[in-house]
Amino acid sequence: MSEPFKKPIKIVQPLLPDLEDMDQKIKEIWDSKQLSNNGEKVVQLERRLANFLNAEYLSVFSNGTLALQLACRVLELSGEVITTPFTFPATVNALVWNQLKPVFCDIEEETYNIDPDKIEALITEKTTAIMPVHVFGNPCDVEKIQQIADRHGLKVIYDAAHAFGVRHHGKAIASFGDITMFSFHATKVYNTIEGGALVFKHPYLKERADQMRNFGILPDGDVLEPGTNAKLNEVQAAVGLLLLDKVEEEIRRRKEIAATYAEELGDIPGIRINKPVDGLEYNYPYFVITIDKNEFEISRDVLYEELKAHNIITRKYFYPLCSNLQCYKDLPSADKARLPVANKVADSVLALPLYGELSHEEVAYICRIIRESRL
Numbered sequence: 001m002s003e004p005f006k007k008p009i010k011i012v013q014p015l016l017p018d019l020e021d022m023d024q025k026i027k028e029i030w031d032s033k034q035l036s037n038n039g040e041k042v043v044q045l046e047r048r049l050a051n052f053l054n055a056e057y058l059s060v061f062s063n064g065t066l067a068l069q070l071a072c073r074v075l076e077l078s079g080e081v082i083t084t085p086f087t088f089p090a091t092v093n094a095l096v097w098n099q100l101k102p103v104f105c106d107i108e109e110e111t112y113n114i115d116p117d118k119i120e121a122l123i124t125e126k127t128t129a130i131m132p133v134h135v136f137g138n139p140c141d142v143e144k145i146q147q148i149a150d151r152h153g154l155k156v157i158y159d160a161a162h163a164f165g166v167r168h169h170g171k172a173i174a175s176f177g178d179i180t181m182f183s184f185h186a187t188k189v190y191n192t193i194e195g196g197a198l199v200f201k202h203p204y205l206k207e208r209a210d211q212m213r214n215f216g217i218l219p220d221g222d223v224l225e226p227g228t229n230a231k232l233n234e235v236q237a238a239v240g241l242l243l244l245d246k247v248e249e250e251i252r253r254r255k256e257i258a259a260t261y262a263e264e265l266g267d268i269p270g271i272r273i274n275k276p277v278d279g280l281e282y283n284y285p286y287f288v289i290t291i292d293k294n295e296f297e298i299s300r301d302v303l304y305e306e307l308k309a310h311n312i313i314t315r316k317y318f319y320p321l322c323s324n325l326q327c328y329k330d331l332p333s334a335d336k337a338r339l340p341v342a343n344k345v346a347d348s349v350l351a352l353p354l355y356g357e358l359s360h361e362e363v364a365y366i367c368r369i370i371r372e373s374r375l
């Protein structure tokens with residue numbers, strides 16, 4: 001039997017700036033005596049992110065969830081919004097915090113993303129928007145979704161929390177929809193410890209979001225619409241600036257590790273690994289396998305426990321499905337019979353450890369335990 005590693009192999013490890021570089025940035029901030037309120041570092045970060053993400057209109061926020069809430073606000077959504085149950089609760093919560101009613105749409109088995117062919121049947125006279133998620137950094141069917149939105153006069157907000165730096169046939173992932181949200185939480189490919197950004201199609205949306213993240217205060221000091229406090233601070237912006245210099249290397253390493261996983265696990269019966277699609281440039285936020293219980297002989301849950309017993313931490317991601325959470329399970333659209341694919345996928349996916357510093361020995365060990373678990 002394989003001996004467990006002494007230290008657990010974690011599922012994620014945050015990308016960190018070098019301490020000496022951070023030291024220098026902290027000195028600059030201390031000298032400036034400005035810690036928040038749209039300081040120099042935040043302004044600089046927005047400019048560099050806009051450049052990095054090919055975004056004309058971009059703003060940063062204290063986290064992705066508040067950014068998503070503000071996105072709904074500045075688009076003045078009302079009524080119902082069609083979204084996916086196969087996401088992190090923040091997506092759906094952001095709707096509810098805006099008094100919007102989430103309507104769950106089933107997903108595609110291959111991409112784990114909202115199934116565009118099932119959206120139109122859910123549109124009612126109350127529908128004002130679609131909120132798809134680029135799950136695990138796989139781009140949604142952006143063209144079909146836009147066609148549906150145009151046909152019915154709906155807004156589109158993308159939750160691109162996983163999709164930092166992803167490109168779709170040469171275009172940046174944030175080129176699609178009215179607003180795209182990125183999360184910069186410590187567990188994501190790129191982080192500002194906590195943080196997030198919105199990319200807007202129109203400059204007036206950015207202008208409103210910038211006011212709304214600062215209590216709704218207008219240039220003349222008046223407040224027309226009560227805003228919130230969703231500002232990023234200077235220290236976090238400094239982390240973001242430094243990590244922009246490291247994120248491409250991080251993605252390159254993750255790509256290598258993902259290739260090793262795919263090679264080692266690809267031929268195991270009952271394990272499905274998504275093949276890269278031509279024309280898409282990925283960012284490798286998670287390495288996800290899908291277990292077919294009958295073919296693999298043990299279930300996803302048993303494999304999860306087996307790996308845990310060997311000190312390998314994996315994650316049932318996303319499980320439970322949002323439509324099965326206490327707060328959402330009674331929505332009419334949450335009915336399991338209406339979401340067969342999402343329910344099946346949530347019971348069969350497992351995210352394996354993935355981060356640039358994961359060693360070849362660790363990856364080999366994880367793959368061996370997975371292989372041996374079905375013997």
Ligand SMILES: *Cc1c(COP(=O)(O)O)cnc(C)c1O
Nearest residue numbers: 063064065088090161183184185
């Ligand atoms: C992480 C995440 C969020 C929330 O982002 P925060 O920055 O943590 O608030 C939203 N949606 C998805 C899909 C996520 O993975």
